[in-house]
Amino acid sequence: MDTLKSKLPPIGQLGPFIALLIACVIFGLTTDRFFSGENFSLILQQVMVVGVIAIGQTLIILTAGIDLSCGMIMALGSIVMTKIAADLGLPAPVAILAGIGVTTLFGLLNGLLVTRVKLPPFIVTLGVFNIAFAITQLYSGSQTVTEVPALMTWLGGTFPLGGANVAYGTVLMILLYLGVWFWLRETPSGRHVYAVGNNPEATRLVGIPPERVILGVYALSGVFYGIASLLAVARTGVGDPNAGQTEALDAITAVVLGGTSLFGGRGVVLGSLIGAVVVGVLRNGLTLMGVSSVYQVLITGILVILAVTVDQLSRKGGR
Amino acid sequence: MQLKHATLLAALMAAGLAQAQSQPVIGLITKTETNPFFVKMKEGATEAAKAKGAKLLSGAGKADGDNAGQVTAMENMIAAGAKTILITPSDSKAIIPAIKKAQEKGVQVIALDSPTDPAEATDALFATDNYKAGVLIGQYAKAAMGGKPVKIATLDLFPGHPVGAQRHNGFLQGFGLQSFDAKNNELAKPAEVVCMADSFGDRAKGQTAMENCLQKNPDINLVYTINEPAAAGAFNALQKAGKDKGVMIVSVDGGCDGVKDVAAGKIAATSQQYPLKMASMGVEAGVEYAKSGKKVKAGYTDTGVTLIASKPVAGVDSKDTKVGMDLCWGKK
Numbered sequence: 001m002d003t004l005k006s007k008l009p010p011i012g013q014l015g016p017f018i019a020l021l022i023a024c025v026i027f028g029l030t031t032d033r034f035f036s037g038e039n040f041s042l043i044l045q046q047v048m049v050v051g052v053i054a055i056g057q058t059l060i061i062l063t064a065g066i067d068l069s070c071g072m073i074m075a076l077g078s079i080v081m082t083k084i085a086a087d088l089g090l091p092a093p094v095a096i097l098a099g100i101g102v103t104t105l106f107g108l109l110n111g112l113l114v115t116r117v118k119l120p121p122f123i124v125t126l127g128v129f130n131i132a133f134a135i136t137q138l139y140s141g142s143q144t145v146t147e148v149p150a151l152m153t154w155l156g157g158t159f160p161l162g163g164a165n166v167a168y169g170t171v172l173m174i175l176l177y178l179g180v181w182f183w184l185r186e187t188p189s190g191r192h193v194y195a196v197g198n199n200p201e202a203t204r205l206v207g208i209p210p211e212r213v214i215l216g217v218y219a220l221s222g223v224f225y226g227i228a229s230l231l232a233v234a235r236t237g238v239g240d241p242n243a244g245q246t247e248a249l250d251a252i253t254a255v256v257l258g259g260t261s262l263f264g265g266r267g268v269v270l271g272s273l274i275g276a277v278v279v280g281v282l283r284n285g286l287t288l289m290g291v292s293s294v295y296q297v298l299i300t301g302i303l304v305i306l307a308v309t310v311d312q313l314s315r316k317g318g319r
Numbered sequence: 320m321q322l323k324h325a326t327l328l329a330a331l332m333a334a335g336l337a338q339a340q341s342q343p344v345i346g347l348i349t350k351t352e353t354n355p356f357f358v359k360m361k362e363g364a365t366e367a368a369k370a371k372g373a374k375l376l377s378g379a380g381k382a383d384g385d386n387a388g389q390v391t392a393m394e395n396m397i398a399a400g401a402k403t404i405l406i407t408p409s410d411s412k413a414i415i416p417a418i419k420k421a422q423e424k425g426v427q428v429i430a431l432d433s434p435t436d437p438a439e440a441t442d443a444l445f446a447t448d449n450y451k452a453g454v455l456i457g458q459y460a461k462a463a464m465g466g467k468p469v470k471i472a473t474l475d476l477f478p479g480h481p482v483g484a485q486r487h488n489g490f491l492q493g494f495g496l497q498s499f500d501a502k503n504n505e506l507a508k509p510a511e512v513v514c515m516a517d518s519f520g521d522r523a524k525g526q527t528a529m530e531n532c533l534q535k536n537p538d539i540n541l542v543y544t545i546n547e548p549a550a551a552g553a554f555n556a557l558q559k560a561g562k563d564k565g566v567m568i569v570s571v572d573g574g575c576d577g578v579k580d581v582a583a584g585k586i587a588a589t590s591q592q593y594p595l596k597m598a599s600m601g602v603e604a605g606v607e608y609a610k611s612g613k614k615v616k617a618g619y620t621d622t623g624v625t626l627i628a629s630k631p632v633a634g635v636d637s638k639d640t641k642v643g644m645d646l647c648w649g650k651k
Contacts, residue, residue, distance in 0.1 A: 031535070039534050046527045142353040143650045144522075144548075144576060158559070236523050237555055242353065243380070243523060285533035293517040294478055 015310050016257050016274040019303055027285030034288055037164030040273025044170040045158075047280035049074070049235060052228040053171045054246055054254040054272040055180055056107070056221030061255050062184075062197045063214050065298070070225055071247025072132035073211035075240070077103040077229030079136050081152065082145035082239030099225030106132060108220020114218065115211040123151065136241050145239030156234035169231045173273075176227070180269050187283035191216060197264030253279060254298060256307050263315070276318065278303065336637060343373045343609030345602055346396035346404040348389050352379045356575055356594050359648035360431065363598035364405065371606045376401060378605030386410040390417040403427045407599070411436035411481060418540070427521060427608045429615060431597040442616045443604070445597045447624050449485035450492075450501035455626040455635070456569035457493020459588045460541055462632035467540070469494075470637065471511050472532040474518040474525050474544045474553055478503060483545055484643045486571050488559035490543045513539060518549035525552030533560050542568045547577030547589060549650065554585040573627060575651050578643035581629055588628035594648055 026036040053070050058065045084090055090098075106128060113124040155169035186191035192213045195203045200210040225258030232243055257275030260267025282296045346590040350356035361377050368375035376399055380391030386409055393418070396404055399605035404426055408414045413435060418428045418440055429619075430441040438444055459471075473490075476483030491498035497509040508515060513536040516528035525548060532539060533556065542557075545552040550566045551572040557563040570577060573591025579584045600622065626636060627643035644651065 033534050042534060046530065049523075094584055137353050141650070142358055143354060146576065146579075155561075232523070236526060236549075236552065238522065240522055242521065283527065284531050284534065285514050287528065288513070288535045290515065290535075292478055 004289055015259055015307055016271055016278055019257070019277050019306075020274055023278065023281050023285060027281070027288065031285065031288040034285055037162055039284065041158075041161070041164035041166045041170065043277065043280040043284050044173075045156075045167045045235065046284070047276040048167065048173045049228050049232045050247055050250045050254060050279075051273055051276040052176060053252040054258075054276050055176055055269060056224035056228075057248075057251040058255050058258070058260055058267065058272045059180070059193060059217045059308055060171025060221055061252075061260050061262060062193050062264060062267055063217050064262075065214070065218075066252065066262070067110065067125045067218075067221060068122065068248045069106070069125040069128040069132055069151055070131050070221070071222045072136065073085050073103050073222065073225045073244075074228045074232060075104045075242075076106070076132045076136045076139075078227045078233045078243065079140045079145065079239045079241055081229060082148050083140065085149050085152065086147040086239075093266030095149075096152065096230055099229050100223060103226035103229060104219060104222040107225065108215070108219040110222075111215040115215045117153045119302060133244075136244075140239070140241040142241055144241065146171055147156035148233060148238060152230065153234045153237050155231055156237070167235075169234055171226070173229065173231070176224070177270055177273050181263040187231070189213075189216075194265055199264075199265075211258060250276075250279065252271045253304055256304055259307065259311070261311050261315070262308065263311075266311075320335050322549070343371075343403075343606050344396075344399060344401045345605035345609075346393070346399075346401040347374050347377045347394045347601070348396070348406040349379045350385075350389075350407050350409045350643055351381070354383075355649040356432075356572070356574075360407070360594035360598045362548070363595035364602050367599040367602035371602060373602060373604070373606050373609070377424065384409050385468060386413040389414060393417050393421060397421055397424060397426055401426065402609050403429065403601075405429050405431050405601040405605070406441075407432040408435050415440045416561065427605070427614050429601050431601055432594065434619075436481070438556050438619065443617055444619045445600050445622050446619070447592035448621050449482050450489035450569060450622045452484040452571045452592065453489020453491075454493035455590045455624065456543070456571065456588055456634045457490040457495075458625060459493075459628060459637065460490075460543075460567060460634060461494045461568050463587060463630075468541045469511050469541045470513045470536060470540050471541045471543065472516070472529065472536075472539045472553075473506070473512055474516055474528050474532075474542065474549045475506060476545045477517050477519050486545060487543065490569070495580075504627075510577050516560060518545060518552065520546045520549055521606050522548040522552040522555075524647040525549030526556045527552075529553040529556035530560075533557070533562070537562075540566050543567060544568060544570045546570060546572045547574055547580060547586065550577070550586050552578060573625070573647055575644065575647040577604065577648040578627055578640050578647045579645065581627055582640040587630070588626055589643075591625045591627050591646060593624075593646065615651070 077099040080102045081095045083094035084098050113119050114121050158165035158167045196210045196213045205209045254275035255272045258271025286296050376396050380388035409575050428441045430444045433442050433448050481504050487506050488499045491507050498507040514532035518525035519526045542553050547570050550568050567587045570586050570589040577589050625638050628637040629640050631637050
């Protein structure tokens, strides 16, 4: 009995699956178009930007940090890459790398302020949220960049797969999730992320400087925000200076729904993907039902509270 | 010697102060600093103020809906000596106590673009008739569809916003469908409307809303959108679904990007509004009040709306996209 119990994932990680299943059953019963490969592939396209941002957010939350600046860094990256291509006429790959470079620098900036200046992540990323937003507006002149090279929108294209139209960006998102999942689970450096989140002092005592791990995690998150920038450009076909406003909260929601503990050290990155899909399913299903978007917000709020409650209870239960 | 210098300096400062005092100060408070519509409105106000020898102070909320930010801006402007404040209220009701306080201090308050609720709370309102803007694209769509049965998707703003309701209901009224009047903030839903979704006036959210609507009903052939970013998102969704040829999109706003999308055939028609005109009329009223103490004519002044379409239809007045580009706002 004990061995069976230890083999099952903890309830905090099953929660999002259960929520997803319940939502799917309800929408399947109330609408006739919900259950189709086409609809599911569409939902995955709709969540790919937040999904990739949520990878970075998961890593940071695993170290007991938080990143409020992720959406704004993503918007900045998408403006940088599209404007460099449109205004300077540089080839798309160079522009894309420049965009990802800028988001990585901002991730690194977050990390340096957290580890070197020892500021709380909440405050650091709140400040960087504003800085990234302002630079985005100043650099773009608050104007949408519409002349985007085809290579930047390629990931938004789709290929047919058994009746569904799967976006290349969706495939990239899933590959990134699998890669990070493997890294966290199977490699020493991945295990260090958990160790730092659980007990930074113990980590230091066994010879791993926690600051270095944390700095690396913030910088790596910047890379994921840069990839999300490219996905946002691919999805909408433009560089949008007003993007990114709600992505931080959406990504944190996905991570929390996915069962990663806000107290650090516990969680599975694949859960964040499920968390992002739960929100996408709600929005899609409620539109199909003809229900106001306010209900999506209501249900999301209730689910977030439930997810954190489960985490708290399982923590008290001595897990 | 030093004393003489100091006296001279003081005299100069006094002269400067006197000049500053005679220069009318006008405050402009927009919903945000970043929306091109408000960027253009601020530009228009700055130019008008320069031409009239007035000093313009500008402020804004941090985001759409930030009432507290607007109240703070208003208080600061009154402290800076503004005798007229032009405001696009983010929250039509919550801003009213702050407006009352300003008026008690003798400040003239004029609403631009959006009314307060009740509208009489401000001394005047210079704005687009949003219901009429909706009616025009409704009439256009009706004529352009030529009696074909319609399945309509509406990509609205967000629940409870009067501008969103007026455009939506005006569109349905113009199309000749069951609708509400301009005073009603509920969204009408006749049988022809097969999907209603909120776009928040945002391109990415508009695209998601359209995708979900197409899932609900693939036969949608007419799309109403609250503004052109939402329309651009809707077009993107339709194009990806291979339906961009058979579906008509109509919109409201008239920004330069939007007019370009009309010229490119992505949007069939849009109702263009004029933020520059709202701003310059507001500044003129402010200068007049500072000079003569005469307040602006109370009540609503329509700043006009023009239907922009690349293909005119019989029985509905419209201007072509060249006219639209001349009068549009945003980057040309």
